[in-house]
Amino acid sequence: MPQEETKNSDTLPLALGQTLALLQEIFGDSSDFYVKPADLGGVRCAIVLFTGISSPEKLWVMALDAITREVETPVADGPALRQRLLCQSIVPLESKPLETKTALIEKLSVGMSVLLIDGCPGGVAFSTQEMPQRSVSTPNSEGNIRGSQEAFTELLRNNVSLLRRQFRSGTLVAEITTANSRAKTEYCICYDKALASPKMVARLRAELAKIEIPVLLDSAYFASFLKQDKLNLFPAAAYTERPATACARLCEGKLVVLVAGSPFAMVVPSFFSEHFETLDDYSSGAVFSGGIRILKYLAFFLSVFGPGLYLVAVGFAPEMIPVSLLAKLARAEAETPLPLLLEMLGLTLLLEIVREAGLRAPRSIGNTVSLVGALIIGETAVSAGIVSVPVLTMAAAATVATLAVPSLYEQSILFRFFILILSGVAGVPGFACGAVVILAMSCGAAIFELDYLYPLAPLGAATWRDGFVRAIWSNLAKKGYVVGRHEK
Amino acid sequence: MKNDPKCLTPILLLGLLMDLLLSGRAVVWTRLGVATALLAVLLLGALCGAVYAAWRYAGACRWLRLLFAALLVLAGATQLLRLNALYRYAYPGATSLLGIGLAVLLPVLYLRQEGALAQTGNIALALFGVGCLLLVGSTAARLRITNLQGAALGPAGYVGALQSQLWLYPEYLLPAVLYGKQKKENQYPPFKLPLWGVLAGVASTLLLELLFGAALPSIQNPAHTAAAYGQLSVFNRLEWVQLMLWTVAVVVKLALYLYAIGGLVFCYGRPGPPAATLGAYAGYGVAVVLLAALLQVFSLEVLVAYQEEALLLLAVVILVAGGVQCGLQKTKRQR
Incomplete structure (x- = not known):
């Protein structure tokens, strides 16, 4: 019953005046709402549209000119006119009439023009959309050298x-x-x-x-x-x-x-491995693209684990580092006043702030922000003895490495801080447990019952065909991959 | 890989190997280990098979399931204490039981589902294998064939070796819980884990004997000390590799215990794989850390020995209860 009531309340009235009053009530405050009363074959009609997203020129060229010529003789009533327009006319209008308020509002909102006819509920719609739009351009966030340079737009x-x-x-x-x-x-x-x-x-x-x-x-x-x-x-x-x-x-x-x-x-x-794939991988030679892919995996691991591992090695388990390197790191650390965790955390935070500011700031000043940030952190902080050069090197390397896998940059940043804090607080067990958390997350991130780590784990032929590296095209083409079919 | 019903054997294997290789439990002379290996595999396999079969009948008893779950919590606490002891030995004053407990239990939150647990177990086992190979390779230059002991051994030595190999770990009993529901054709092979366990024990003993020779019995943490001897290019000591591997293995073990407890207590009799809720996870975490805090006053060796006796007792109870239940069912059917 309530459904029927809703259906009834959604149905448009038969009288054109009532329909126009209803539309006036809904859109009356909008200055881009356009109504033009007309007379077709002796039947009262009205054209309604939103200027800006619907083109009156198109409407005239496409429909009105033809309609006025086709409906020169008087028509009995509204339903007859609608029937004639829908079934006998060559005018390119939508095949189904609009009879409900929801459908009418939807069509108007997407830029169509509607011809409301007196004596029948609603009217007929014409595809006269003309929206201002961005032209197809090159992608902003996926840099590629070869292949198509087209990007999706907003429409x-x-x-x-x-x-x-x-x-x-x-x-x-x-x-x-x-x-x-x-x-x-x-x-x-x-x-x-x-x-x-x-x-x-x-x-x-x-x-x-x-x-x-x-x-x-x-x-x-x-x-x-x-x-x-x-x-x-x-x-x-x-x-x-x-x-x-x-x-x-x-x-x-x-x-x-x-x-x-x-x-x-x-x-x-x-899948996880897709974040390390680009179109260029398949345009370049298999050996080169395989090497680049491995580089990207290393970059991801560096961005996530690098600062944490440094903290563990210098702060908790110095036996991890070769003696000659340890001596240099210890000397550098001795000259800075802050504890290692705070130093690394502060520096990583600052680098992220600079990155975020450079990204969000207007383009005209974005570069300035990055330059000033880099100068302050790189030059001034080290000269003032607030941070040590090895810590700065590691934090900067991790931040740069994040950008090698841009689609995982949110995860890289979050995981880096997570590992950093755990390693700083608990040392070796903290680092190991942080790594297991990330591993467990990647193993548990199944979608549609498919393992997120496919084809990287478990190791198999697919891992080497198009996983850590990619096989040559003749091999890839022979054994094409279809999700849900080829995982074994 | 499709997320089909997962195989948890790699985790069982990882837990077993970790206990055998890193806890120093498998330390016997290699000759003794080789001589008693077959008997140990047969005895352990027979026990595992019997427990596996008996659990089909005895598993219906709620109290028995609760007892099993309690023993798994105790085993978890023991693992935590052992890991804490090793960290205190390696980095004195750098860590606390609470810190290690929280760090180790955090990843378990993400290992509550069967898929994540199985996949992580597979990768952890692979890492464990690579790590062990790295450690063996890094100490290869110090291995001496002349370190193998050739002194005459008496019957007491063989008995001691057999006892050491027959040490009962929770992993030997867990297949009954994890695979008990499977059809007869898919039943878990009872000799698989004992075979791997005994072989790994003998192999680790051989390596440690080649490295330490006659001094082996007097070394407190043989695997850890061996790892500290590791040299790889400019890296002089590799015990951190062993510590990380052990930490990862303990995490996976604790997650497996929680998973098994889920099957024993919370999801028993329900279709599909058990998955611990957040509440169950929190309860388990608190129980393991609190129990470890309470038990840290005891010597670890004593605690481990009590745990083994308790597991043996549980196995006997399962066998008796399963036997009685099976007998009763057969009698009912005959009537």
């Missing part, structure tokens, strides 16, 4: 078309749905129906449909809902702003989620 349809242009197969499915958000943001689940597991698709569809969120501005908002263990800090999904990367993931049977208004596509399921 969902454009992004789907970019993806379709890369993935020219009839098996690509793009399901567009409206999210349960206040802003009714649209999102799109893309997958290759020949490769993606139907169970996985159904599960993602259901999980996303369940989500109720006040605002949806980026695909990353969904990731937290997909996480099985909410205490786990590893990301449940990977993100890309490159249609080419998204296309490559689709070819692995993965699912891509695009959200209107966001130039980043979310890829699920995602």
Whole structure:
């Protein structure tokens, strides 16, 4: 019963005046809401649209000119006019009439023009969207030398078309749905129906449909809902702003989620090893890209464990360090007033502040912030004897190493501080336990019942085919990988 | 790898190897160890198999499950005390029992699920293997074949060696809890762990004997001392490798005990793998640390000996209870 009531209250009135009054009540305060009464074949009508996202020129060229010529003779009433427009006219309008308030508001909000007809509920819609948009440009956060240089933009349809242009197969499915958000943001689940597991698709569809969120501005908002263990800090999904990367993931049977208004596509399921892969890996030679990948793994370990290990070695277990090096480190430490933990923690914090300030500050002053920060920390603090050169070297190396794997930079920073504090407080056991926490998190970060560490652990042929290193293309092409099928 | 039902054998193996190789329990002369190895494997395997079979019947008894869980908490506390003792020996005054307890129990929070536990166990076992190889390789230059002892050995030596190899660790009894529900065709092979345990014990004894010779019995922490002898390029001492490996192994062991307690107490009879709740984790952590704090007044050797006796008693109780239960069921069926 309540459902029926809601349905009734959602239905638009038959009289045009009442419909216009209703719209006036809803949008009356908005200055971009445009209403133009008209007469078609003797039936009272009105054109409603939002200026700025809908183009009156397009409306005229596409529809009104044709309609006025087609409906020259009088029409009996509103329903007859609507029937004629929908079934007999060649005017390119939406195939289904709008009869509910929700549908009317939705179409107007996405930039369509609606012709309201007296005597029948609602009217018909024309696709006359013309939104100001950013043109397709190069990616800002994924630097690559070779391959496509296109990046996603903010418009969902454009992004789907970019993806379709890369993935020219009839098996690509793009399901567009409206999210349960206040802003009714649209999102799109893309997958290759020949490769993606139907169970996985159904599960993602259901999980996303369940989500109720006040605002949806980026695909990353969904990731937290997909996480099985909410205490786990590893990301449940990977993100890309490159249609080419998204296309490559689709070819692995993965699912891509695009959200209107966001130039980043979310890829699920995602594995730990994917954060160390780039498009260039597959364009360069196998030996070189394998070496670069190993370098990136080392950089990640340096960024997470470097400062903590330094603290353990110098502060707790000096037997770890060769004697000649130990003497130099001890001399440098003896000249600074702060305890080692505070020194390293303070310096790492300061470097993160500089990095964050450089990132968030307006571009014109971003470089200045970084330069001044580097000067203060690098030159002044060492000259003043507040920090030692070895500590500065280690902290700076860890900060720079973070940037080698940009998609894991949040985790690198959090884990670095975690290991630093544990090592500073508890020494060797603290460091070892911190490492196990990270290992346990990575082992437990399963999504869709797939192990997050695949193909790195357990070690197997896949580890060396496209894991720590990558095999030559002839091998990769022969044994293509599809998620959910080839893990053994 | 698909997250299918996980195999926890690597963790059992890791726990066993860690106890055998690093606690110094396996110290007997190599000749004795080799001579008694087969008998030890057979006896231990028979006991494990019998406990495994009896648990199918005896596991229904709530008190027995609670007793098993209590013994696992005691084993956890003993591990913590042993680790603390080693850290106090290696870095005097640098750590406390509470600090080590908190550090070791923190990762267990993320090892409550079967998938994470099994995968971490696999990686930890691989790290353990690599670490052991590194330690053996780094001390290789000091190994002397002439250190092998050739003195005549009497029957008491063989009995002592057999007793040492028959030492009962919780890992020998845990397959009954972890794999008890499996179908007959997938049953856990009872001789697998004893075989690995005894072989690892003999191998470690051989290496330690080659390194220390006749001085072996007088060394307090043979594995730790051997690690301190390790030399690799410019690195002169590698005992920190052993300490880290041991810490990782203790973490995984404690997580396995919590997992087993989950199956024994909280999720018994429920379908699917047991997973300890946050509350159970907190309770377990507090119990292990408090028990370790209470027991630290006792000598570690005495404590370990009591634990072994308690485990033996538990095994006997399981066998008797399982036998009685099985007999009763058969009688009912005949009637």
